[in-house]
Amino acid sequence: MLxxxxxxxxxxxVTPFNEDKSIDFDALASLINFVIEGGVQYIVTLGTTGETPTLSREEKLDIIQATFSFVANRVPVVIGIGGNNTAAIVKDIExxxxxxxxxxxxxxxxYNKPSQEGIFQHYKALADSTTKPIILYNVPGRTGSNIAASTTIRLAHEVGTIAGIKEASGNMSQCMQILRDKPQEFMVVSGDDNLALAQIACGMDGIISVxxxxxxxxxSLLVQAALDxxxxxxxxxxxLLLRGYDLLFAENNPAGVKAVLSELGIVKNQLRLPLVPLSAGIHNEVRDYLKTLK
Incomplete structure (x- = not known):
């Protein structure tokens, strides 16, 4: 089971960039090694943390191929394929x-803000286009609409290749409803770093983390201890990490992550517009916080 x-x-x-905003594949390799050696169980490439709205189709294809090459079968890989044009997503999946x-x-x-029936039919169309398991991603703070618990449960019970959900609504009641009513094999993971401990205690299977x-x-040690x-x-x-969560999301995501990784010498502190690096004051707070982890 997934x-x-x-x-x-x-x-x-994240997607590392060079100063000219081209993709820094050497840094991507270093980042993949860093997180795998750090103990993560799997990698998600082309998630929204990877600034996918600013990537061309050709760049996405290059990142997929590079990710598989750099991972070299050490951990499983999940690919992010999303958007607000159902037909275009189906084409990408195919x-x-x-x-x-x-x-x-x-x-x-x-942006479209579809009804719950629209959300159901959207995901059903994606599922009908592939035999690959699909993980729903509910992040209403960014999409402008919520996948209701009832819609998640309907998809889980009625659409065979809908295999799980990344829940980032921040609504603990909604999360507990899903955990109560889902099929046994349906995976539920957190999408909120600062809630992962509480949500795993409620029964979630882990997290897809920034x-x-x-x-x-x-x-990774936090999550494994909670699961145990x-x-x-x-x-x-x-x-130990509470202050870190705040700093990572103080201005935008992934500016906080790239600030930390640049301090660690893993990626350059480069983002594509409309995102910009952290302001100098917050970046200084990041430096001070990193000293407390050593």
Whole structure:
């Protein structure tokens, strides 16, 4: 079951850029090694943390191929394929080189604000286009609409290749409804780093994390301890990282992650417009915080 394969910490990779804003593939290799050596269970490439709205189709194809090459079968890979044009996403699913991926992560359509029936039919169309498992991604703070618990449960029960959800609504009641009513094999993972401990305690299977780019070892140990029921250890790591979560999302994502990774010498502090690097004041706070982790 996908739920067993992806239990633990997944990391939604950033896309490293050079000063000229081209993709820095050497840095991508270094980042992949950093997070795998840090203990993450799997990698998500082309998630929204990877600034996918600013990537061309050709760049996405290059990143997929490079990711598989750099991962070299050490951990499973999930590919993000989403958007707000259902037909275009279906075409991408049918034509992207996803053979070696264990699943597709697809965010609910943004801006359109579809009804719950529209969301259901959107995901059903995606599922009908592939035999790959699909992981729903609910992040209403970015998409402008919420996948209701009832819609998630309907998809989980009625559409065979809908295999899980990354829940980033921040609504604990909604998350608990999904955990109560889902099929046994349906995977539920957190999409909120600062809620992962509490959500795993409620029954989630782990997380697809932003923070695991920056703090893979500590964050992976936190998640594993929580999954093992060792909440004293999990709380200790979570308390250590609480300030880090705030700094990563202080201005925009992934500016916080790239600030940390640039301080660690792994990627350059480069983003594509409309995103910009952290302001000098917050970046200085990042430097000070990193000293507390050593």
């Amino acid at each position: 739920r067993d394969i992806l239990r633990g910490t997944g990391v939604a990779l 034509t992207f080189p996803i053979e070696n991926a264990v699943a597709i992560l697809s965010a609910s359509p943004y 923070a695991a780019n920056s703090f893979p070892k500590d964050f 029921g060792d909440y004293d250890t999990a709380r200790r790591y979570n308390n």
